[in-house]
Amino acid sequence: MIEVRALSLALDAFRLRDVTLTVADGEYLVLLGPTGAGKTVLLECIVGLHRRHAGTITVDGADVTRLFPEERNIGYVPQDYALFPNMTVMENLAYGLRARRTARAEIAEKTAGMLTRLGIQSLAARFPSTLSGGEKQRVALGRALLTEPRVLLLDEPLAALDEHTRSELAAGLREVQQSVHGTFVHVCHNLDEALEVADQIAIIQEGAIVQVGTPQDILYRPACLFVAQFTRTRNLLHGRAQSDAAGVTVTLDGGAVLQSAAAMTGRVVASVRPERIRLRAADGATTNGLCGRIVRVCPKLGHVEVQVDIGTIVIAHLGHSEAMSLPAAGGAVQLGIAPEDVCLHPVSATEPPG
């Protein structure tokens, strides 16, 4: 288990502010945030590359804050993998064991075992410059795993790849993590990549961690407006929240009223994920629901995007078969939005209204 406590660091353009984070054994945690948020710097702090920071880092209860990288037993796979170009795949794999003065026979046995496990026996004598992206990744993982680190840190391992390869290699990462029951911390800026591999996601913004939770938590219960925006919650609706006996109601600036399970009053931004909005053709019989008119229906891969005018425009994502039963643009629809899907965020002073 890794525990980062109250870590702060100012480094050129980057700044970490009071970062506290726990990664449980066997957990796959993704550190997610936009470019420049300080993800890589945080990872490098855990590796031990910046030791002049405030706060502590413990691994399995042992304080490693003041230790050199070579004393921490933390696996590190940097962006672009940094395979040693002057060594073969075999020598790259053996590097960590050699540094530990492991017996020759044991090194040979373990590296051979790792080659087999990763399915790259045929690459043993090759140099890194001749490998494909996927092959490099496997060698880098193997090299880091051979020393049996207490945790493996991956810095943007899939950043430089195209969409298709990325998805394939993400599955590969997850597979390796499961097979070694390892604790993985993976830095990335891509939401889809994070959702594909993570048990837990920690969102980092301007050097501070703003939310840690499961992928569901991050998507459906964003802790702040930044998380809602970063997870591409398309409906960010300004309004005023009031608390009464029935709960919290939000009167949107366009006049529509939503129920929310959140406890907040005053000026707010309500975030609602498009895929959590249900739509059905208004049959005239229902009176107390939220109604609107379809503005535009836009089919996409995997879902249909429907824009509905309820005084303000909201976007709903529906399955293709669901969308078949909707009226055409201009038709009236009834919206179903559960109160727990309406998350409220205070309007910051700097934000322009509406």
Place this chain on the structure above:
Amino acid sequence: MSFERAPGRCSRRFEVLLRIVLALVILGSIWLFASSLGQTEPRAVRVLLGRSWFWRSLWLSVFTATITTIIAILLGIPTAYALSRFRFRGRIAAGVLLDAVLVLPASTVGLSLMVALQYPPVLAAQDAIGFRVVHSLAGVVLAQLVLALAFAIRAFRAAFDSQNPRYEHVARALGSSRLRTFFTVTLPLARSGILAGVVLAWTRALAEFGAVLLVAGTFRMRDSGQFSALARALGLANADVLSVGMWMEIEGGRTEQGVAIAFVLLLVSALSVYALHRLADGPGGWRRA
């Protein structure tokens, strides 16, 4: 010339200009070397090759340049690595100081060295061990070293600076100490840059004239009893490095002999520079992408 109206014509004119300048510079260099070769009389070269002091001088040049280069490697690699990796107050000033040596006239460097060595406490220290650097063979090496080291550090540092630091980070995370990482990862990956620095240092040391003359003076005409037994045993007594030897021939009115020495120096330098280019373009060379 208008950039907007006729971009095509502008490009052609610029290209023509570039070609003319390039041709002028190349022709100038060829003329310089060719005239030196043309002035070299085969008879003078034959006479030179028959003189024992010439062979001692060639040997002295190669010997001192090699010793200088070895010291430049031993001092230069750690210095360059520390300058490249450590962030400390005065790091930029240190870099400027080292580079300043490169732009000073060598004679100025020699004069500074001489003054520094004559500084009373330094002089007292030399007397205490019974050895004075000025006008000794050690002085030759020291004079060569100041410039050779500055060149070597520049090349070594460029090699370390251009290296992706992640290789070192990964090595250390894998459990390798800083020292082991340096020898197994950093140094092998900087190999071509290190070799460039070594060749630069060697050629610089071989060609050094002004600083050597000021610090060490000349040896050929001295009484052989003034040389140490070691210098005599190594065959370094009563000889001058080639650059100084050439100057002495010219000063003594034996211009033909001077030109013949220049020819030899040209040959050795050309071979060294050729080796440098081969290293740059060869396997693992720094000019290879």
